[in-house]
Amino acid sequence: MGTRIADSVRERIEQMIVTGEFADGERLDEVKLAEQFGVSRTPLREAFQALAASGLLALEARRGAFIRHPGFVELVEMFEVMAEIEAMCGFRAARHVTSQQIADIDLTLExxxxxxxxxxxxxxxxxxxxxxHLIYEASGNRFLAREAARLHKRLKPYRRMQLRVTGRMPQSMKExxxxxxxxxxxxxxxAATALRQHVAIQGEKFSDLMASFQQLVPGKAR
Amino acid sequence: MGTRIADSVRERIEQMIVTGEFADGERLDEVKLAEQFGVSRTPLREAFQALAASGLLALEARRGAFIRHPGFVELVEMFEVMAEIEAMCGFRAARHVTSQQIADIDLTLExxxxxxxxxxxxxxxxxxxxxxHLIYEASGNRFLAREAARLHKRLKPYRRMQLRVTGRMPQSMKExxxxxxxxxxxxxxxAATALRQHVAIQGEKFSDLMASFQQLVPGKAR
DNA sequence: GTTCTTCTTCTTGTATACAAGACATTTGAC
DNA sequence: GTCAAATGTCTTGTATACAAGAAGAAGAAC
Structure with a gap:
């Protein structure tokens, strides 16, 4: 067994969380989950810790692990920060980007x-x-790139549903x-302005996000 | 025993790391440390995971935990991001700040x-x-405030040494x-510009940081 | 003498056993 | 009848035991 059980368990739970398999505030039972996955409590607990660090889970001392879906307000806040981070990446990328990176970006666009x-x-x-991700890298600031990637990943499930909205793809492409x-x-x-605009939640994107949010986390109005 | 051993151990190790008690790349021995702290490996491993999540430790599969001091370049990168995050907080705070918050800030200034x-x-x-921290809160974006506080904490040891530099305190005060x-x-x-300037590493602050860095992490040129 | 292989030992990853706190239920007192 | 306290059960936190992989040393072959 070359792979770590703790990691694979973490990914499985993460998947279950972001696909909305658990309700907000739901308590995750260590023993039950361990049993369900066919592993012991040890790697499961390690997975819990990692998920808590990502903000997907809230670990309360001697009380247990609770699912922590972001509220709609927090989601908008996160996108607001993401927009600014992306703008920062773009600003720096415009100065530091290499011709190789330009070529790579061109390929993805095609x-x-x-x-x-x-x-x-x-x-x-x-x-x-x-x-x-190419733009994050092109910023020339590796710490910034890592942080951007982290936040990007965190927002993945919400962004993905947004893209499914009719007509969003060509608009996104133009941007x-x-x-x-x-x-x-x-x-x-x-570059900074264009990226900020591209990521920011405003206008009809707002209601699009709200709709996909309701779909994923029903009953959490806030 | 109301407190979690894992947490107190994490703090102790964190302290040891940021005070430069370990060399960069040094491997931390689970058994030895557990013995030294008088605890079992379990809470120690949990502490390792948390530290790895903060970026202070690198966990390599089946190889162990290695101290990961940021290189000088990474440090500058981190301050660059911090400056921008603080600017973002300031920008928003100028619009959202309440009179109560203004009063609180005034108190700390005095x-x-x-x-x-x-x-x-x-x-x-x-x-x-x-x-x-008051400015982070005043931004009105709680997610942003949390992220800012996280990065702030991460940069704590380096900022602290910088402040000790002669003449930095009154200058900082003016800002x-x-x-x-x-x-x-x-x-x-x-507000955004002033905060960016206040935090950014430029001019003589650059060499100040370099000096404190050398003091804390000797022998890591990069 | 050098290199490859194998074995040993050490270290991490996982399982399980044990301890202790939290919550609920029940019982007793007012 | 209601409230409070105590006890019992359940769940998390910690310790320890066990398994498996990785690094290093020793020995054999070329």
Whole structure:
């Protein structure tokens, strides 16, 4: 067994949480889950700790582990921060990006367009993710890149549902092109603004997010 | 025994790490440390996991836990991000700050000045910390506030040594006043700029940081 | 003499056993 | 009848025992 049980358990639980398999505030029973997964409590507890560190779980001393879905307000707050972080990445990327990175980004954009033509939203999603990560890297600040990736991952389930909204894909694509153009001509401010706009929750995106949120976390109005 | 051993152990190790008691890359022996602290391996391992999540430790599968001091480059990168996060807090705080919060901030500033007059750098440090945290809170974005506090804590040891540099305290104080004035007149841009400047590593602060870094993590040039 | 293989030992990863706190239920007193 | 206290059960926190992988040393083959 070369792989760590604790890690695989963590991923499985994480998946279950982000797909909305647990209600908000629900208590996770160590023994039951361990039994269900066919492992002992030790790796399960380690998984709990990791999930708590990511903010998906709240560990209360001697009380247990509780599912902690972000409320709608917190979600909007997170997107607000994400927008600013992405803007920061873009600002720096416009100055530090290499021609190799420009070429890489160009490739993902073409893959994105191909995905749209074929109506393959999963493929679009994957390439979209690559696009953003490439910009994080291009910022030239590796700490920033890691933080951006972390937050990006945290927001994954909500962003994904948003993309399914009709007409969002071509609009998103257009924004990608705007961002790319700004990077190409090393226009820091334009890159930052375009990325901020691209990520920020405003206008109809607001109600789109709200809808996907309701779908994922029903009954948590706040 | 109302407190969790795992937590107290985590804090103790954290303290040991940030005070430079371990060399970079050093491997931490579970058994030895457990023995030294008089606890079993279980809470110690949990502490390791938490420290790894904070980035202070690198856990390599079946190899062990290794001390991971940030290199100088990474440190500068972290301060760069911190500056931007603080700017973001300030920008939002200028719009959302309540009169109660203004009063609270004012109090810490006066405490800061009193600390300077008495040459009490520890007291100044504590009030300085309060000042920044109040601004995080005043941003009105609780997620942002949490993230800012997290990064702030991470940079604690390096900032602290910087403050000891001669003449830094009054300069820092002046900047606090500028920030406060911007908040009072709800000038978002000025608040953001002032905070960015206050936190950013530039000019002589660069060499100050380098010096304190060398002192804390000798022999890690990068 | 060098290199590859094998064995030993050490260390981490996992399971299980034990202790102690928290919550609920029941019983007793007012 | 209601409230409080005590006890019992359940769950988490900690300790220890066991298994498996990795690094290092020793020996054999070339």
């Amino acid at each position: 893959a994105c367009e191909s995905a749209i033509r074929q109506g393959d939203s999963d493929e679009y999603y994957r390439e979209n993710e690559k696009f953003h 990608h092109r705007t961002i790319f153009a700004a990077l190409q001509r090393s226009d820091s401010k334009a | 405490a800061c000045e009193s600390a300077i007059r008495q040459g009490d750098s520890d007291e100044y440090y504590r009030e300085n910390e309060k000042f920044h 606090h006043r500028t920030i406060f004035a911007a908040l009072q007149r709800s000038d978002s841009k000025a």
